[in-house]
Amino acid sequence: MEKLSDENTLVPKYLQEYDISEECKELLTTLPSEKGWITKHLYQYQGFWFAPKGLQGALSCQKHFQALDTDILLVTSPKSGTTWLKALSFALINRNKYPNIHSNSNHPLLTTNPHNLVPFWETGLYYNKDFVPDLKTISPPRIFSTHLSYESLPKSVKDSTCKVVYLCRDPKDVFVSFWHFINKLKTKSSETLSLEEAFESFCRGVCPFGPFWEHVLGYWKKSLESSKKVMFLKYEEMKMKPYFYLKEIAKFLECPFSQEEESKGVVDGILNLCSFDKLSNLEVNKTEKVSFNVENKYFFRLGQIGDWKNHLTTEMIEHINSITKQKLANHGLSF
């Protein structure tokens, strides 16, 4: 593995390429690899592309994570609305602990970024090669998140009755959001990733945790097979009908809102607290960093549907739409 350079020290820890376990190093030598978006290379494992540290986290979590039936797992392809889903789910399941949501100045979301309240597996809990977290002490329901494909989830998640909430988004917006994010992470000393180069590799499926379409399809199929296990959501639909979908999530997680809660405005309170405007304007999200060393503000850009219109050419739009149609239409999915 390459030596740590000055440039590497500026890259967020979870994307650095050194400090990988022997097991992972050996595995990397056997895997197909391609040029990375921010790390030097991406590696293909179980059909999906990983940065080295992400792969190590995935291996560790596959080996060690023991699901409880009461667990909640939030899954997304990167840039599909993870931060929003984490905030909503955290506020939802902790609503009795932090009541009077409109006026509660002690709510953790006011002072802590959602990524620090709902940890990622591969880039958070399981990212350290020498450490396996003890998650037994967390009181239920435990809530975690991951970008892993359905195929790559730890076996105990599939064997238990824990709940999986999957959120996806129009791949055109995912791509544009991803490209902006990566260029913010890139240090001043490293060259930026051009939109054209990133687009070409995104469309071939080569991006962290890609291919996007296979990722979505894995969870879509599972949600059709087992609607009590996997709830499948779209960012665009949630943006248009947030009240309806927050209630649906609550029902799926078996903590539905009561009539009394609805009439007291609890649903609206959670939606307001977790809105893009509210979260992105909090001091903590303007000035601090998440535990895996990325500026909180990088997780909030526009929070809108359709920014792809401002970035993609007609040719690019036709190309990505045709991939989506070819890969998803037969399965009854479209964006």
Ligand SMILES: Nc1ncnc2c1ncn2[C@@H]1O[C@H](COP(=O)(O)OS(=O)(=O)O)[C@@H](OP(=O)(O)O)[C@H]1O
């Ligand atoms: N509260 C809220 N409501 C709606 N949208 C939101 C919210 N918070 C973040 N965002 C937008 O989500 C995009 C970031 O995606 P993720 O949170 O999935 O990023 S990550 O995978 O966790 O890195 C990114 O989308 P773009 O604005 O299109 O880049 C964020 O702005």
